[in-house]
Amino acid sequence: MGLSKWVARKGAVGGTARWVATGYNSWRATNEGIDGFLDFLMQARFGGTYHPEAVAIMDRVDDEAGLALITKAILCVEAGFDENTAEHKAEFMEVIQEELAKASVPKSFI
Numbered sequence: 001m002g003l004s005k006w007v008a009r010k011g012a013v014g015g016t017a018r019w020v021a022t023g024y025n026s027w028r029a030t031n032e033g034i035d036g037f038l039d040f041l042m043q044a045r046f047g048g049t050y051h052p053e054a055v056a057i058m059d060r061v062d063d064e065a066g067l068a069l070i071t072k073a074i075l076c077v078e079a080g081f082d083e084n085t086a087e088h089k090a091e092f093m094e095v096i097q098e099e100l101a102k103a104s105v106p107k108s109f110i
Contacts, residue, residue, distance in 0.1 A: 004088060008095045012079045017096040020071045021103030034109055035063070038070060045074075053077050068110050071096045 008014060023041050031037070038061065042054040049058065060073035072093065075081035081092065100110045 002091070005091045005095060008088075008092050009099070013075060013092045013095050014099050016074050016079075017068075017071045017099035018103060020067050020074070021100050021105050024067055024105055024109065025103065034066075038063075038065075041070065066110050067100050067105055068093065068096050071100070 020041065023044060024037065027037050027040055038058060039049055042049045042051070042058065046054040048054065056077045057070075057073045060076060061069055065073075072081060075092070081089065084092065097110055101107070
């Protein structure tokens with residue numbers, strides 16, 4: 001594993017992916033599927049869906065988005081994900097997918 005991938009795993013990229021996975025695991029304890037999950041996350045992170053950052057995140061994903069794309073949207077709004085090189089973005093997406101899988105998120109929801 002390269003240094004940038006290690007830093008991503010230990011930093012904002014991995015931390016955000018783990019936070020989303022924890023939210024999903026809490027969500028699935030009382031819900032099935034992914035319907036309403038994004039609203040649940042925005043409520044947990046911002047106290048509602050009308051916070052400007054919550055609106056920006058929700059504008060970046062549709063109702064069918066998996067957890068990797070939700071994580072990416074959070075990072076785009078909060079951490080400048082899109083400002084990275086294509087190579088780094090690809091590494092970051094690998095880290096996101098790996099962290100979600102490690103947290104027992106079903107592949108169909110990643």
